[in-house]
Each structure stands twice: as structure tokens, then as C-alpha cells.
Amino acid sequence: MSALLERQREFAGALTGSLYGIVEKVIGDAIPAEGRLQIYADRFRASLLEVLALTFPVTRALVGEAFFAQTARAFLIFDPPRSPVLAQYGGGFPTFLAALPDLSGHHYLPDIAAFEWALNVAEHAEDVDLLRPEDLPDAIEEMTFTLHPSAQRLSTPFPVSEIWQVHQPESPAVERIQLAGSSERLLVWRRGITVRWHKLNHGEDRLLAELANGVPLDAAMQAAGVHEDFDFPASFSWMLDGGVFARPASITESAA
Amino acid sequence: MTDQKPIAAPTRETLARDATTGSPAPGIAAAILPGLAPERVGIGLRPPHHQDLLDTRPPIGWLEIHAETYMGGGAARHYLEQARALWPIAVQATGLGLGSDELPDTDHLNRLARLVDWLEPALVSEHLAWVGVDGRYYNDLLPLPYTSESLESCCRNVDIVQGRLKRPILMANPASYLRFRESQIAEAEFLSRLSQQSGCGILCDVNNLYVSSVNHVGREAAPAVAEAYLDSLPGPAVHQIRLAGHSECTADGKLMLIDDHGALVAEPVWRLYASAVQRFPHAATSLEWDSNLPPLAHLVAEAQHAERQRAAALRPSELPGDSPGDELTATDGDERAA
Numbered sequence: 001m002s003a004l005l006e007r008q009r010e011f012a013g014a015l016t017g018s019l020y021g022i023v024e025k026v027i028g029d030a031i032p033a034e035g036r037l038q039i040y041a042d043r044f045r046a047s048l049l050e051v052l053a054l055t056f057p058v059t060r061a062l063v064g065e066a067f068f069a070q071t072a073r074a075f076l077i078f079d080p081p082r083s084p085v086l087a088q089y090g091g092g093f094p095t096f097l098a099a100l101p102d103l104s105g106h107h108y109l110p111d112i113a114a115f116e117w118a119l120n121v122a123e124h125a126e127d128v129d130l131l132r133p134e135d136l137p138d139a140i141e142e143m144t145f146t147l148h149p150s151a152q153r154l155s156t157p158f159p160v161s162e163i164w165q166v167h168q169p170e171s172p173a174v175e176r177i178q179l180a181g182s183s184e185r186l187l188v189w190r191r192g193i194t195v196r197w198h199k200l201n202h203g204e205d206r207l208l209a210e211l212a213n214g215v216p217l218d219a220a221m222q223a224a225g226v227h228e229d230f231d232f233p234a235s236f237s238w239m240l241d242g243g244v245f246a247r248p249a250s251i252t253e254s255a256a
Numbered sequence: 257m258t259d260q261k262p263i264a265a266p267t268r269e270t271l272a273r274d275a276t277t278g279s280p281a282p283g284i285a286a287a288i289l290p291g292l293a294p295e296r297v298g299i300g301l302r303p304p305h306h307q308d309l310l311d312t313r314p315p316i317g318w319l320e321i322h323a324e325t326y327m328g329g330g331a332a333r334h335y336l337e338q339a340r341a342l343w344p345i346a347v348q349a350t351g352l353g354l355g356s357d358e359l360p361d362t363d364h365l366n367r368l369a370r371l372v373d374w375l376e377p378a379l380v381s382e383h384l385a386w387v388g389v390d391g392r393y394y395n396d397l398l399p400l401p402y403t404s405e406s407l408e409s410c411c412r413n414v415d416i417v418q419g420r421l422k423r424p425i426l427m428a429n430p431a432s433y434l435r436f437r438e439s440q441i442a443e444a445e446f447l448s449r450l451s452q453q454s455g456c457g458i459l460c461d462v463n464n465l466y467v468s469s470v471n472h473v474g475r476e477a478a479p480a481v482a483e484a485y486l487d488s489l490p491g492p493a494v495h496q497i498r499l500a501g502h503s504e505c506t507a508d509g510k511l512m513l514i515d516d517h518g519a520l521v522a523e524p525v526w527r528l529y530a531s532a533v534q535r536f537p538h539a540a541t542s543l544e545w546d547s548n549l550p551p552l553a554h555l556v557a558e559a560q561h562a563e564r565q566r567a568a569a570l571r572p573s574e575l576p577g578d579s580p581g582d583e584l585t586a587t588d589g590d591e592r593a594a
Binding site: 004031036040081125 | 324328330331332334351352353356358363367386387388391392393394395396398400405409433434435436438471505508512514
């Protein structure tokens with residue numbers, strides 16, 4: 001191992017709590033080596049805490065700043081970023097929250113965090129051309145569909161989009177939200193520069209699940225049709241208008 | 257999405273001056289300085305300013321972006337696409353960690369290459385630092401020992417990036433809070449040799465330089481140490497100067513400066529800037545804020561102040577006597593130094 005790599009590994013240890021091997025490699029003077037290393041450790045924690053606070057604002061509001069900071073600090077030591085693109089940091093936070101023993105009654109918290117993560121992913125997903133009505137062939141039964149790269153489905157026993165909504169600054173005051181029996185199936189995606197979500201019925205949820213797996217439309221419709229609430233023309237219409245589907249490369253290439 | 261080149265709007269033509277004035281390094285200067293007039297100061301573009309910038313189109317010279325903020329799609333890319341039609345753009349990458357023993361991450365380099373191919377920026381810069389190891393990233397510019405071993409790996413990494421991007425990049429001096437006992441090469445010398453061996457240019461961040469100097473030798477000795485540092489940089493290789501603010505903290509009861517980009521440029525940094533401008537008159541200047549982000553108009557006013565400071569520094573008989581604090585309360589947006 002090169003001396004540089006060894007130094008990097010020791011330094012990384014200092015950032016996450018272990019000063020083993022590094023202190024004697026650093027010049028200490030009026031400010032000892034430990035104090036200098038601590039500045040980096042503090043910066044690492046503070047900057048990632050800020051990243052998590054920006055990505056999970058409602059989660060933070062629900063548990064309060066102190067509990068959020070304590071939890072986020074534990075998470076960022078446990079699971080530091082794997083990419084220098086910070087918009088990609090925090091995907092493991094909902095699962096981390098779910099594993100905490102003391103959510104003090106906030107059982108829905110991991111699902112709120114999962115919803116906020118989906119919003120973040122949708123915000124930063126790559127841009128692609130959208131499938132347009134005129135791209136559709138006359139017989140669309142055998143057609144397969146590509147969902148927009150921002151599109152994500154979430155299923156939760158809690159009314160997470162309602163809880164999220166009442167924590168928005170412009171939201172009117174709501175006295176209470178009914179938790180029991182308020183499960184949601186959600187599609188989160190981005191149209192243009194605007195992140196959107198839609199509450200799916202059972203049939204729509206199934207249709208999108210099948211299409212996302214590459215199942216042709218007629219088979220996907222049959223699968224979705226077992227749900228009484230499924231209304232294909234209405235559902236397909238808002239999905240197509242809403243930019244839920246990407247324009248397949250085959251169409252983009254033949255049009256070029 | 258469209259992939260066409262930006263239309264050169266009239267503003268771009270009027271803002272961009274002949275960048276070959278001054279005394280740039282022969283060869284690479286022309287390749288990396290198209291459209292950045294040294295007398296016009298650029299500002300760091302941050303997402304909270306996107307809408308205001310496009311609505312008000314303030315009289316700024318150019319924009320410097322964080323590459324990592326614009327690697328996805330959506331709103332960030334949407335606003336950048338409009339901004340690039342109005343101003344020259346420089347790209348500052350922070351995620352490649354070219355000071356690492358490890359090779360630059362291929363996925364991340366590819367993301368940067370796609371952004372640079374699309375944007376065709378005037379400059380691309382990285383930092384003399386590492387950012388991660390063993391697949392983990394620490395979201396900071398971390399220090400490396402300045403040894404011949406690390407110089408070798410840094411040259412190798414800069415070569416890889418320049419080869420992939422098919423253009424020279426600039427390497428910036430980092431702010432640092434510690435030094436390694438094993439370092440054998442002074443940082444300015446390290447950058448000089450890196451530039452010589454890899455063909456990269458140098459970005460002289462005068463705030464980082466001041467912050468590091470205070471943190472390493474104390475406030476009293478810092479200005480002289482920083483001036484000596486400027487003296488030992490190879491002038492023709494310096495193509496950009498960066499300005500920013502810092503904050504103060506105490507470590508074990510002693511003063512440390514923190515490079516948080518969350519304050520007005522400090523008075524000693526303005527003095528260092530004047531020295532840097534005199535030494536590197538062909539270099540473009542940028543000003544950046546990251547924390548405590550002020551309204552865009554404040555940034556624009558501070559950038560205009562920098563333009564006046566720069567012009568004054570190049571007229572030695574009329575050294576600036578104005579205080580930046582007083583002047584920044586003024587809102588005369590059209591006054592130009594050049």
C-alpha cells in the first residue's frame with residue numbers, strides 16, 4: 001500500500017470517529033493535531049447533516065431538529081455517501097429510520113422519508129423525451145412502455161402525501177389526519193421541471209408495475225383489470241398527458 | 257432534450273472581450289480562455305438564484321457552476337440551459353478527488369465529460385485535494401501530503417481527466433486546516449510541478465490561500481507567507497483567481513479560519529487579491545458564496561466591487577482606498593471599473 005493511500009484511510013477513519021494512526025502524521029503546534037483533525041470531522045458531519053435536512057425537511061419537522069440531527073449524524077457515520085453527487089445521498093435513510101427502536105409513536109416516519117426521497121430522486125432524474133399521443137401506433141396492444149426515469153411507485157399504509165402536504169408552508173391548517181385505513185399507492189415523477197405525485201387506484205398501480213417490467217400493454221391491462229376500480233381510458237389518458245412515459249429510443253431514432 | 261449549441265446572444269458578445277490580452281501562457285491559454293474577459297468578474301451560480309438571475313439579467317461577466325449540481329436533469333439543467341445562452345460559463349468540479357492515490361471514478365468522470373460536452377464551458381477546474389477513498393465520499397476537499405509519490409499520482413489523475421475531457425483543466429489550491437509531517441514539497445511548488453508535468457493550469461483561490469496561511473502560521477505571519485506563495489506560482493499558468501468569504505472559529509482556544517463561503521470577502525483577502533491581479537493580470541476572477549447565501553443583487557454588487565478593486569490594482573498610482581463594507585451598500589448596478 002502506498003503511503004498516500006494509507007494516509008487517506010487513516011484520515012477517513014478520523015472523519016468517522018477513529019484517530020488511529022493519523023495523529024502522529026499531522027503537525028501539531030499551537031493547535032494540536034487532534035484539534036485540526038476535528039475541524040475536518042466537524043465539517044464532514046455538518047455538511048452532510050445539511051444535505052439530509054434539505055432532502056428530508058418534513059421528516060425533520062415531524063421529529064424536531066434535535067432528534068433529526070442526532071439520527072442523521074448516526075446515519076452518516078453508518079452510511080457515508082457512495083457518490084460525489086450529493087443529490088444521490090440519503091437513499092438509505094428511510095430504512096435506517098425504520099430500524100430505530102424509539103420512533104415514539106411516529107410509525108409513519110420511514111414512509112414520509114421514503115416519499116421525500118422519491119421527490120428528491122424525481123427532481124434530479126435525467127431529462128428524456130416524452131411519449132406523445134402521435135407516437136402511438138394504431139394497434140397499441142402489443143406495445144411495451146418505458147416509464148420516465150423520474151417515475152417511482154410507493155405503497156404505504158399511511159396517508160403520507162397528506163401528512164407531507166400539511167407541512168408545506170402554503171398549506172391551510174388541518175386539525176387532524178385520519179391515520180387508520182388511509183393507505184396510499186403513489187406515483188411520484190417529474191413533468192418538465194415540476195415534481196408531481198398522483199394517488200393511484202389498485203388498477204393503475206398494477207398497470208404501471210406490469211408496464212415497468214416490460215409487459216406488453218394488453219397483458220398489463222388484463223392484470224390490472226382484476227381490480228374493480230380500473231378504468232383504462234381514464235388512467236392512460238392522465239398518464240400520457242402527464243408525461244409518465246418516456247419516448248422509446250426506437251421512435252426517437254426513426255423520427256430523427 | 258435539445259443538444260444544440262447556445263445561441264450567442266448580444267449580451268455575450270458585449271461581455272466577452274479579447275481574452276488574449278495580458279500575458280497568458282502560450283499554447284494552452286487560447287484553448288482554455290475563450291470568452292472570459294479578465295476585467296469582468298464572474299459569480300458562482302447557485303440554484304436559489306436561478307430565477308432571479310434570468311429575470312433580472314444583472315451585469316455580471318460570467319458564471320461559474322458546481323459541476324455536481326448540474327449532472328442530472330430537471331430544474332437545474334433547465335435554468336443552466338437558459339443561462340449559458342446569456343453568459344460564458346466555467347465549470348468547477350469538486351468530486352473527482354485528483355489528489356487521491358486512487359484513479360478518478362470512471363462513472364463520475366463520464367458524468368463530468370457529458371456535462372462538459374454539452375455545455376462547452378470556457379474553463380474546467382478541479383482542486384488539489386482528495387474527496388474519498390474505498391468507494392466512500394466525505395463531501396469536503398481533504399488534504400494530501402505533498403510528496404513526490406502524491407505528485408506522481410496527482411499528475412497521473414490530471415492526465416486522465418484532461419485526456420477524457422480533451423482539454424486542459426485548472427487545479428485550485430485548497431483551504432486546509434492541517435499539514436502532514438511527511439510533506440517535502442511546498443504547496444505552491446507542488447502546483448507548479450503539477451502544472452509543468454501535466455500541462456494543467458492553476459486556479460489561485462486567494463481566500464483559500466489566506467485561510468490556509470492563517471491556519472498554518474497564524475494571523476500575523478499569514479499575509480507575508482501568502483505573498484511569498486503568490487510569488488512562487490508560475491504566473492503564466494494561473495488562469496483564474498477565486499474570491500470568497502470565510503468565518504472564524506477557535507480550536508483549542510486558538511483562532512482558525514473556516515472556508516465556508518458564507519461572508520463578504522475579508523479585507524486581508526482583498527489585499528491578497530490586488531497582489532494576485534498584479535502578478536496574473538490575464539487571469540479571470542470569480543466570486544463565490546455557498547452558505548448564508550445573500551440575495552443575488554448583493555453578490556452582483558460584490559462582484560462589481562471586485563472589478564473596481566482589480567482595475568485599481570492595475571493602476572498602482574490609484575490604490576483603492578474605499579472600504580468594501582461601505583461600498584456594498586450602494587446599488588449603482590451599472591458602474592463599471594473597466
